[in-house]
């Protein structure tokens with residue numbers, strides 16, 4: 001980056017920080033994109049003159065609302081719900097809903113901003129948005145979760161629709177929550193329409209949507225390795241998380257002949273030196289989705305090691321798949337991965353590497369590193385396919401959807417190579433994804449004039 005470009009970046013980020021005080025996650029996500037886009041547009045004055053990046057960093061609107069519900073003891077509980085409608089230049093707002101106590105406006109703004117680029121990369125007509133609430137589903141009964149979801153949707157329904165904004169799941173929001181929210185929308189609006197994705201198959205869901213994010217993160221790794229003359233077969237893999245993305249990432253890795261040795265949750269990680277099998281993974285899915293227990297129980301059941309309060313990045317591996325949450329790999333952990341011989345990282349979670357970690361990895365270009373907006377785009381990609389099937393009133397087969405998912409990820413990989421190959425011939429997947437995602441949205445915004 002030239003001195004002039006570095007000054008432009010600093011001035012731009014000062015503006016972002018001034019307009020969005022106290023929102024560190026949002027600043028981080030914007031900085032990660034601006035580092036690549038500001039040099040890219042430095043010889044394209046139309047983007048600068050028409051303030052395209054400034055406009056992209058300002059959400060179209062943020063809806064914030066009270067969610068009041070009653071717990072099983074009869075007590076009244078109050079939470080805060082949000083929907084950040086970031087940008088609809090290339091299609092209806094699209095992105096998940098997160099229920100977690102750490103949800104803030106900053107977290108949802110970073111996720112909505114990232115979603116705009118990710119959705120653009122899929123090649124499907126979807127804008128970007130994200131929503132959620134500071135509700136903690138952990139320890140709540142089914143009926144409490146249902147009452148919360150119904151209360152949340154009672155307000156959200158006024159702001160969404162199949163051609164306006166189509167939410168889906170994210171942390172703390174899976175098939176159960178999507179079912180409760182879809183049922184409430186249908187009751188309120190008296191319309192059966194594709195207003196949410198991640199629905200169960202019986203009421204308009206798509207085959208492979210549950211698996212898509214995890215599978216996609218592995219497909220992305222497969223494409224990176226193939227591009228560099230290698231394969232996944234026989235690789236030792238460290239996976240974090242034990243939710244939707246982590247478990248299906250592990251499943252696809254096993255199908256492709258890799259050895260998965262870890263899974264985690266917010267309390268710690270399990271290290272199974274013999275490796276997970278499909279049966280063990282099924283046990284974890286049952287633990288997490290039905291019994292809603294802790295990953296520590298896996299260690300007792302299968303005799304694996306449990307590391308309380310730790311993350312798995314110190315375990316020697318060939319490939320790493322952060323699939324839990326943001327900022328889960330810091331600079332020191334990135335160094336550990338590199339020193340232990342890690343060859344590739346595919347980000348299943350959103351923004352799982354801190355800026356320090358990205359810096360460490362960039363100084364070691366032999367490590368293949370796919371950013372979340374590319375690596376986990378399979379989930380929203382299949383959500384886009386669910387929307388298409390809902391509009392057509394058709395259901396595609398498992399093979400058909402998986403083939404389309406495969407093609408979406410291959411397309412993303414190719415865009416990263418096209419826009420991210422450096423003069424030394426190395427592929428900077430972060431830069432490639434940022435520029436390719438930006439181009440399509442920016443062109444649409446230019447076409448609409450000043451708004």
Ligand SMILES: NC(=O)C1=CN([C@@H]2O[C@H](COP(=O)(O)OP(=O)(O)OC[C@H]3O[C@@H](n4cnc5c(N)ncnc54)[C@H](O)[C@@H]3O)[C@@H](O)[C@H]2O)C=CC1
Pocket residue numbers: 096169170171172173174213241242243244245246264265266267323324325326348349350376377379380
């Ligand atoms: N579900 C989806 O289709 C997509 C999810 N993602 C991202 O993938 C990540 C995981 O999401 P899901 O698997 O859907 O959620 P989930 O609710 O099914 O699972 C989340 C997992 O992360 C762990 N976790 C949460 N907070 C943690 C923390 N502070 N430290 C360590 N572990 C923590 C949980 O214990 C759980 O295992 C998130 O970053 C999400 O934004 C990205 C694209 C699509």
Ligand SMILES: O=C(O)CCC(=O)C(=O)O
Pocket residue numbers: 094095096097115118166167168169170197350376377379380381383
């Ligand atoms: O499928 C969707 O719309 C949501 C996916 C999502 O939230 C994400 O990509 O982070």
